[in-house]
Amino acid sequence: MKTLTRIAAVTASVATFASAAWAEDPIKIALVHGLSGSSFEAFSKQAQTGFELGIEYATDGTNTVKGHKIELIIKDTQFKPDVARAVLAEAYGDDEVLMAIGSTSSGVAKGMLPIAEEYEKILIVEPAVADSLTGPDSNRYVFKTSRNSSMDMQAQALALQPDENLFVATIAEDYAFGHDGISAFKAALEGTGATVVAEEYVPQGTADFTAPAERLFNALKDKEGRKVILAYIAGGGDGPGKIKAMNPERYGIEISMGGHILPVLPTYKRFPGMEGAVYYYYEAYDNPVNDWLVKTHQERFDGPPDFFTAGGMAAALAAVKAIETADSLETEDLIAAMEGMSWETPKGTMTFRPEDHQALQSMVHFKIRVDENVDWAIPDLVRIIEADEMDIPIGRTND
Incomplete structure (x- = not known):
């Protein structure tokens, strides 16, 4: 009887030790984005700063969720789809990350989608924008915190x-x-009476627009x-x-x-009075998350946060809330x-x-104001365009 009691005690002790050790294992999250090879590097760096600040804010500075430290693993896609697929597979497989966040370019991010499905692990798309990233070629493991092209263009249409x-004639x-x-802009204009009269598409990096x-x-x-050229570059x-x-x-055309x-x-500053729409501007939103982000x-960094910073923070806040509220760390949960x-995010509720x-x-409807005491043109808030004002097409049906 004493032997059985001792065995039970030892078993309980081992179970407690194993449980404690498990609780101390880090939660690994991969940031998979372009850090070399493109002018878009600035977008990635902003998103990474925002993600790190978001983890800090969401965990009250402890960097810990449910007893687990969060460990960030950074992967450089070099803005190449084949490299992105390889490093994402490495993150899911060799590094055993719980989830990944990326990527900067829509074309690169699109190539990452099947890797998430292959490894059956979460991919949060941020900051890539294209609608197709949650379209028919996407899958149930992909979540997208970044806005999409339909949001950009429905908001832009409302601003016009x-x-x-x-x-309207478009160039992209x-x-x-x-x-x-x-495509999203034309869909947003349907039923308004407005007409798109021409479309131009130029290679990335084009220098001569003549x-x-x-x-x-x-x-x-x-x-x-009213004649407008819409630039989406x-x-x-x-x-x-x-x-x-x-x-x-000279033709009465505005941009x-x-x-x-x-x-x-x-x-x-060359476009005073121009109205348009934008994902985020740090002075446009009044909420506790944005107040903290702007102040911190x-x-x-001796300057305000940019819009990819806000996006990175939104992705981090989503990741932490998912971990906090899921029944376990299993993908299905x-x-x-x-x-x-x-x-809650710097942009309010998502x-x-x-x-x-x-x-x-x-989204933010803005009007450009020029102040010679400010280095950049100021996108003054006209109004916040709420999510329910936009009819965003459903990209795919979940399975």
Whole structure:
């Protein structure tokens, strides 16, 4: 009897020790994004800063969830889909991460989707934008905290206040981001009476916009009504500025575009009074999460947070809430916790739509103001466009 008691005591002791050891195992999360090889590196660095700040905020500075320390593992995709697939597989397999976050480019992120399905592990897409990332080629392991092209363009359409007197010609980059964006913009204009008269797609990195701009001018110049060139260009090359330098005003043509990161906003000083839509501007949102982000970022980095910083923080806050609320760290329990999950971010409340795992969220309608005492053009808040004002298409049906 004493022997059995001792065995039971030892077994209980071993179980307690094993449980304690398990509780101390770190939760590994991979940030899989481009840190070399593209001008988009700045986006990745902002997203990483935001993610690290988000983990800090969500855990009250302890970096611990349910007794587990969070360990970040950084992987560089080099902005190449084949490299992204390889390093994501390495993160899921060799590094045994619980989940991954990435990537910066929509084209690269699209190549990562099947890897999440192969390893049956969560991939949170941030900050890539294309609608197709939650479309038919996506899968149940993919969640997306970044906005999508439909949000960009429905908000942009609302900012233009379209009617039958509006004629638009578009210019975008010739890859998933650009094509998805313009498709979403045209869908957003349906039923408003506005007309898209021409579309131009240019290679990423284009420096000379003369020929496509002339074609847009010719498509618009004889229209009777409001004439707008919509630029949807994420990379460098200063397309809108070069089109502006060609004097579209001589045909009564104006330029509209979405907002951008702070380093690009000085170029917007050439467009005073322009209205558009943007994912985030640090002065537009008034809530506790954004207040903390702005204050902390200003103190540590001597400047305000940018919009990819806010996106990275939103992804971190989603990851922590999922871990906190899931019944276990098994993938199926995480999926169950995340489908329909709402959480607070610098942009206010976001919600993962159960059908396709896109995070529904607000956007900012802005009007450009120029202040010579501020280095960049200021996208003054006109109003917050709430998530329920936008009819975002469902990308896929969950299985």
